[in-house]
Amino acid sequence: MLWLNRQASRADVLLSLTEGDANDWRKIANSVVVIPNIVSLNTTDRYSSCESKSVIFVGRLVEQKDILCLLEVWFKVVSIHPDWILHIYGEGKYEAIVRNEVSTMKGNVVLHRPTERIIEKYLESSIFLLTSMYEPFGLVLPEAMSCGLPVVAFDCPYGPADIITDGVDGFLIKDRSVESFVHRVDQLMSSYDLRRRMGQAGIRSSQRYRSEVIMPQWVTLFEQLLSSR
Numbered sequence: 712m713l714w715l716n717r718q719a720s721r722a723d724v725l726l727s728l729t730e731g732d733a734n735d736w737r738k739i740a741n742s743v744v745v746i747p748n749i750v751s752l753n754t755t756d757r758y759s760s761c762e763s764k765s766v767i768f769v770g771r772l773v774e775q776k777d778i779l780c781l782l783e784v785w786f787k788v789v790s791i792h793p794d795w796i797l798h799i800y801g802e803g804k805y806e807a808i809v810r811n812e813v814s815t816m817k818g819n820v821v822l823h824r825p826t827e828r829i830i831e832k833y834l835e836s837s838i839f840l841l842t843s844m845y846e847p848f849g850l851v852l853p854e855a856m857s858c859g860l861p862v863v864a865f866d867c868p869y870g871p872a873d874i875i876t877d878g879v880d881g882f883l884i885k886d887r888s889v890e891s892f893v894h895r896v897d898q899l900m901s902s903y904d905l906r907r908r909m910g911q912a913g914i915r916s917s918q919r920y921r922s923e924v925i926m927p928q929w930v931t932l933f934e935q936l937l938s939s940r
Contacts, residue, residue, distance in 0.1 A: 723936060728848045731869035746928045747873065750853045750920035758859035758914060759834050761906040764795040766896075767836040767860075769829060769851045770843070772803035780889065781842040782809070786818045787893045792900045793819070797840075800825055800832060833858035837906055838899050842892070846870035853920045856880060856913030861906050863895050880913040 716739050719725050725740040727733035733743045766785075770776045778799075785797050796819045799809070806822075813820045826832065833839070839855035841864035849870030852862055856874075862881035864871040877883040882895040899906050918924070 723939075724932065726932075729869040729873045731872060732847075744932055746925065746932065747920060748848050748850060749922045749925045750850050750857075750917070752853065752857035752917055752921060753830050753833070755830060755834070757834055759837060759910060761837045761859065761861075761903060761910050763835060763837050764792070764900075765836045766795060766797045766838045766840060767800070767832060767855070768797065768840050768842075769800045769832075769855070770841070772799075772801045772805040772809055774805070775844055775846075776801075776803075777842045777844050778805050778809055779812070780887075781840060782812050782816070782818075782820070784840070784842065784889055784892050784896065785820065786816050787889070788896045788900070789818045791897055795819060795900060796821060798823060798832065798836065800829065829854070830858060833860055836860060837910075838863065838896065840896065841865070841871065843867050843871075844887075849874055852881075853917040856910075857917040859910040859914050861899055861909035861913060863892060863899070865892070874916075876912075876916060880909050880916050 719736060719740045722740060724742045724744055725736050727736055727743055727745050728747055730745055733745045736743045768781055772778050789795060798821050800823045802825055810822060813822060833855050839860045839862045841852060845868045852871060852874045855862055862875060864875060864883060865887050866872055866883045866885050871883055875881040875883045884892045
């Protein structure tokens with residue numbers, strides 16, 4: 712880490728994906744620029760109706776994603792809304808643990824292998840959940856939002872806070888509060904109008920991550936670097 716800090720302090724520019732990460736690097740680096748990832752957004756001209764009683768999680772089944780917390784949230788939510796289903800798309804070293812939890816609790820959870828047709832799966836869903844402990848960015852959030860899904864995520868370092876406008880296109884949960892997470896999911900499940908309104912806002916806000924928006928930022932950065940030589 713010491714070596715990395717030295718290199719960062721010598722760089723002409725250090726590039727970060729999020730403002731939160733950039734703020735940490737600004738303690739070390741002289742110049743930090745934020746350019747987010749380009750995201751493969753929904754291009755089908757179709758969007759979720761937000762009518763299905765289906766919730767989706769997409770991600771690796773690893774410690775970072777805190778999939779066991781996702782299940783804790785879900786088993787509380789499904790006790791309130793027993794007619795809803797959670798679809799989990801992913802694989803990883805926690806897969807066996809997840810399968811065991813799902814089979815033991817019998818809480819309307821279906822575990823799927825990763826699929827190349829994930830956009831179609833978003834379109835079949837009504838809410839997206841993310842319980843990560845940290846995210847370098849969080850590509851799945853704008854992916855889901857571009858399909859018209861409201862999203863609920865913990866305010867973890869660093870991606871969700873840059874992507875979600877709390878109360879507009881989703882909910883950002885502070886302090887890793889499981890009860891607050893459950894409350895927000897309950898709100899969305901209880902109100903079609905809220906799901907629809909947030910989903911439509913998500914379609915608009917996700918467009919920030921189109922290549923046509925991001926690539927000019929790279930061009931500007933390189934032009935500035937060249938002009939300073």
